[in-house]
Amino acid sequence: xxxxxxxxxxxxxxxxxxxxxxxxxxxxxxxxxxxxxxxxxxxxxxxxxxxxxxxxxxxxxxxxxxxxxxxxxxxxxxxxxxxxxxxxxxxxxxxxxxxxxxxxxxxxxxxxx
Amino acid sequence: xxxxxxxxxxxxxxxxxxxxxxxxxxxxxxxxxxxxxxxxxxxxxxxxxxxxxxxxxxxxxxxxxxxxxxxxxxxxxxxxxxxxxxxxxxxxxxxxxxxxxxxxxxxx
Numbered sequence: 001x002x003x004x005x006x007x008x009x010x011x012x013x014x015x016x017x018x019x020x021x022x023x024x025x026x027x028x029x030x031x032x033x034x035x036x037x038x039x040x041x042x043x044x045x046x047x048x049x050x051x052x053x054x055x056x057x058x059x060x061x062x063x064x065x066x067x068x069x070x071x072x073x074x075x076x077x078x079x080x081x082x083x084x085x086x087x088x089x090x091x092x093x094x095x096x097x098x099x100x101x102x103x104x105x106x107x108x109x110x111x112x113x
Numbered sequence: 114x115x116x117x118x119x120x121x122x123x124x125x126x127x128x129x130x131x132x133x134x135x136x137x138x139x140x141x142x143x144x145x146x147x148x149x150x151x152x153x154x155x156x157x158x159x160x161x162x163x164x165x166x167x168x169x170x171x172x173x174x175x176x177x178x179x180x181x182x183x184x185x186x187x188x189x190x191x192x193x194x195x196x197x198x199x200x201x202x203x204x205x206x207x208x209x210x211x212x213x214x215x216x217x218x219x220x221x
Contacts, residue, residue: 008221019209043174045122045174045175046174046175046176046177047177047180048174048175049173049174049177050173050174051174051220053169054168054169055165055166055167055168055169057164057165057166058165058166058167058168060165061163061165064189065191070191071190071191072189081182087155100172101172102169102170102171102172102173103169103171103172103219103220104153104154104155104169104171104219104220105146105149105150105154105169105170105171105214105217105218105220106150106154106217106218106219106221107147107150107154107219108218108221109218109221110218110221111139111216111217111218112215112216112218113216
């Protein structure tokens with residue numbers, strides 16, 4: 001293989017979609033969550049937290065606590081009890097990757113209007 | 114008759130409204146929320162045992178923040194540190210903190 005061929009191959013490889021960061025597929029069970037938490041985890045109702053963009057391992061911890069019953073909520077307990085560890089991991093990763101309004105607070109800066 | 118009934122209802126509604134705490138005061142909340150910032154004001158800050166990141170609170174619904182704080186305070190939601198913090202909070206403190214968090218600046 002000559003140099004120009006190798007170069008062409010290298011350029012092609014870097015532009016292949018397979019080399020892009022893998023996008024997390026929407027988990028099947030997310031359909032149930034949407035009823036309260038919104039289609040992508042941005043909740044429209046103050047009773048239900050926004051979960052889009054929240055830390056994945058916090059979401060995972062919460063779902064496991066609901067499943068175990070250490071965090072008590074009639075709706076969430078009933079949903080989480082049917083989830084496997086793998087499903088909890090998938091759901092948490094997917095919601096954490098969604099765009100949303102959540103951010104880390106700061107003591108510095110001006111109040112939002 | 115109808116207006117009299119309405120007047121009674123309005124009076125009752127006012128009585129109920131005043132029996133719960135007043136709307137949150139952002140400035141009072143800023144001072145009361147100072148302790149929260151030690152964990153919730155640091156990006157990627159991690160809870161120890163079990164290990165997970167402390168949740169982002171900016172942009173969250175104030176109603177949910179209030180419910181969570183009351184549950185921690187009242188022992189309905191378990192977390193040693195959050196329960197300890199919650200114990201010192203009145204309903205009014207919680208209103209103030211939630212009002213502040215709703216307007217708090219973002220970490221840059």
